[in-house]
Amino acid sequence: MSTIRGRLVASVTATLGAALFAFGAVLYLVQRPERFRDVDARIRFQGDLIAALLAEESGPGDSLSAPVGDLGRTAQVVGTVRLVIRSLRDYVVVISPTRELEYASSGARGLPVQPLRSLVELGEHPFTGRTLGSAELASEAGRIPIRYYLREVRAGGRPGAMVVAAAPTVGVVLPPDRLIPAMLLSAAAVIVFALLIVYLLVDRTLQPVDAIVEEVEAITDGRSLHRRLMEPRIQDEMARLTNTLNAMLARLEQSFASLHRFTADASHELKTPLTVVRAGIERAITHPKAPPELMEVLEEALVEVNRMAELVDALLTLARADEGRAPLHLEPVELKDVLSEVSETASILGEQAKVAVSVAVPERSVTMAVDPSRIRQLLMNLLTNAIKYTPQGGEVRIDWEQVDGNVVLSVRDTGVGIAPGDLPHIFDRFWRADQARRRSGGRPGVGLGLAISKWIVEAHGGTIAVESRPGRGTTFTVTLPIGATGEQ
Numbered sequence: 001m002s003t004i005r006g007r008l009v010a011s012v013t014a015t016l017g018a019a020l021f022a023f024g025a026v027l028y029l030v031q032r033p034e035r036f037r038d039v040d041a042r043i044r045f046q047g048d049l050i051a052a053l054l055a056e057e058s059g060p061g062d063s064l065s066a067p068v069g070d071l072g073r074t075a076q077v078v079g080t081v082r083l084v085i086r087s088l089r090d091y092v093v094v095i096s097p098t099r100e101l102e103y104a105s106s107g108a109r110g111l112p113v114q115p116l117r118s119l120v121e122l123g124e125h126p127f128t129g130r131t132l133g134s135a136e137l138a139s140e141a142g143r144i145p146i147r148y149y150l151r152e153v154r155a156g157g158r159p160g161a162m163v164v165a166a167a168p169t170v171g172v173v174l175p176p177d178r179l180i181p182a183m184l185l186s187a188a189a190v191i192v193f194a195l196l197i198v199y200l201l202v203d204r205t206l207q208p209v210d211a212i213v214e215e216v217e218a219i220t221d222g223r224s225l226h227r228r229l230m231e232p233r234i235q236d237e238m239a240r241l242t243n244t245l246n247a248m249l250a251r252l253e254q255s256f257a258s259l260h261r262f263t264a265d266a267s268h269e270l271k272t273p274l275t276v277v278r279a280g281i282e283r284a285i286t287h288p289k290a291p292p293e294l295m296e297v298l299e300e301a302l303v304e305v306n307r308m309a310e311l312v313d314a315l316l317t318l319a320r321a322d323e324g325r326a327p328l329h330l331e332p333v334e335l336k337d338v339l340s341e342v343s344e345t346a347s348i349l350g351e352q353a354k355v356a357v358s359v360a361v362p363e364r365s366v367t368m369a370v371d372p373s374r375i376r377q378l379l380m381n382l383l384t385n386a387i388k389y390t391p392q393g394g395e396v397r398i399d400w401e402q403v404d405g406n407v408v409l410s411v412r413d414t415g416v417g418i419a420p421g422d423l424p425h426i427f428d429r430f431w432r433a434d435q436a437r438r439r440s441g442g443r444p445g446v447g448l449g450l451a452i453s454k455w456i457v458e459a460h461g462g463t464i465a466v467e468s469r470p471g472r473g474t475t476f477t478v479t480l481p482i483g484a485t486g487e488q
Contacts, residue, residue, distance in 0.1 A: 005202050012198045013191060020187045039147045039167050040132055046092055047130075047151040047165035053081045054094065054153045054161060091146070094153075095123035095162040102161060115139045122148055123162035134169075145169045208238040216245065225253035261319075270312045278305045314448035318429065321455050328371040328459055335366040335400065335407060342379045342398065349384065354392040357383070360399045368407060368482050370460055375480075378456045381449040382411040382476050389474070390415035402482075406462075409478040418468035426466060427454045 081103075085092060088105035093116075096102040101120050108116060115137040122135065131150045136143040148166035215229050228249060229242045281302045284290060290298070343359035350357030368375075379398065386396045394414040401408050418426065425431045430447040457464040461481050468474035 005199075005206055008202045009195065009199050012202075013195050016194050016198075017187060017191050020190060024187070036147060036169070039169060040149070043090060043147060043149040043165040043167050044132070046088055046090060047149040047163045050081070050085060050092060050094065050165070051151045051153045051163045053084060054163070091119055091164075091166040091168075093119055093123065093164050095120060095164065097160055099124045099162075111137075112139055115144060119148075119164060119166060122166070123150065123164040135166075208232055208242075212238070212242060212245065219249070225249055225256055266315075271309070271316070274305060274309045274312060278302065278309065281305060311448070314452055317452055318448065318455065321459070328374060330369050330371055332367050333370050333372045333375070335368055336362045338372060338375055338379070339398070339400070341376060342383065345380065346383055346396075346398070349387050350396065353387050353390070355387050355390050356393075356395045357387065358395075358397045360397070362400060366402060366407065366482075368480065370480065374456045374459070378453050378478065379409070379411070381453045382478075385449055386411055386413035386415065386474070386476075389413065403479075405482055407480050407482060409480070411476045411478075412473065413475075414473040417470040417472050418466070418474055419470055423466060423468060426450055427464075 085094070085103050085105050089107045090105065091108045091111065092105035093101060093108050094103040104116075108119060111119065118135075118137045129152060132147070133150075134145065134147055136145050146166045146168050148164060151163040151165070153160040153163060212229055215227070219225060219227055228246045231242050231246075232239045281298050285295060285298050285302065339359055339361045343361060346357040346359055383396065383398065390396055390413045396411070396413045399410045399412070427450050429451045454464055457478055457480070463479045465477045466474065467477070
């Protein structure tokens with residue numbers, strides 16, 4: 001079972017089944033001697049009663065001192081003894097001192113010959129006193145389980161008759177061969193019913209957990225941390241869990257807000273000094289009396305300053321986007337105009353990198369409601385990224401097509417490609433692929449271009465996807481709705 005629901009249902013059902021079997025076994029073991037006790041009391045009373053009557057009526061020379069005959073022979077006994085014995089429904093017989101059948105109850109007379117003979121044999125064994133026991137009477141229909149009571153009747157100090165009182169236990173206590181199937185059948189029915197009830201109860205109990213999971217899954221990034229889980233009306237463990245998660249989300253929201261404010265403020269404050277430093281380096285480079293060795297140092301410094309300025313701009317863009325302070329300025333834009341501008345810049349970048357760059361510019365009018373500056377930034381980020389990782393002599397191409405009210409833009413290259421393990425992370429901030437992705441001589445970048453590209457696409461209500469195979473190149477596919485409203 002891979003779910004808590006399944007494990008709970010299985011464990012509760014197994015526990016209930018074990019409890020049912022244990023209850024049945026204990027009940028059987030407890031009730032068995034109780035039911036036997038009732039039978040024993042009855043046959044003991046019958047045996048003692050007949051023995052007392054026989055002892056009272058017996059004397060020298062009476063019928064108990066001599067054999068009486070077979071089963072059909074009528075014994076000459078006192079009327080009271082005869083009436084009592086004949087009224088008994090259990091198996092009660094009197095064996096004479098010569099170990100022959102003297103009297104038999106109506107229940108014993110109804111037995112077949114073989115079980116009756118087995119009953120008589122109980123009283124034929126040498127015995128003095130009283131005893132209780134269990135036995136089985138053999139018959140053609142099977143063995144009859146009984147409880148028996150033996151009582152010797154002495155007359156005048158001489159060995160006298162033997163009273164055998166017995167009762168069948170069939171129906172009084174179920175034997176194991178009948179009890180176990182009955183227990184299995186009833187337990188199976190109870191377990192199936194309990195399984196259904198337990199599943200419904202567990203499912204109802206865990207519904208708040210499913211709701212919490214769905215709400216937490218909806219909080220996918222730092223921009224969703226303002227959302228809170230709905231608190232249950234019943235203040236139980238689920239309510240405590242909800243309150244704990246809401247408190248955690250509040251702390252995370254506060255931490256993310258502080259981090260975003262710091263990033264935005266720091267980026268904003270760094271722009272001015274970087275601009276001043278860059279202006280000073282550019283003036284120093286244009287100074288006519290600057291020595292060559294100083295010019296080389298200044299050029300390296302200018303490259304790093306430009307790189308820092310690019311990083312600061314990217315950080316400021318993302319920080320404002322996280323805080324919702326980077327609105328899009330949507331307006332009707334011709335896709336042809338945007339791709340034409342990108343094509344001019346792409347030709348220059350491709351020529352510098354010795355990479356063939358081609359941009360498919362639409363010949364017909366395709367108007368989109370987008371922020372033109374952000375769309376150009378998106379395409380330039382993808383284009384420069386493709387050129388950066390494409391070896392000399394490779395090819396980079398930007399295509400477009402209109403599908404179901406959307407414009408699909410694709411940027412393909414024949415570069416080194418991206419390893420499968422790196423694909424899930426390429427849109428993460430400051431994430432960099434392994435060194436094999438870096439084309440020698442290319443700028444390493446700051447690791448924020450693709451993160452900004454993803455934000456631009458999602459802000460316009462579109463999607464961005466990537467396909468790549470190492471050594472076969474990479475394709476970024478951007479889908480933008482023509483009538484996108486984006487974020488106002």
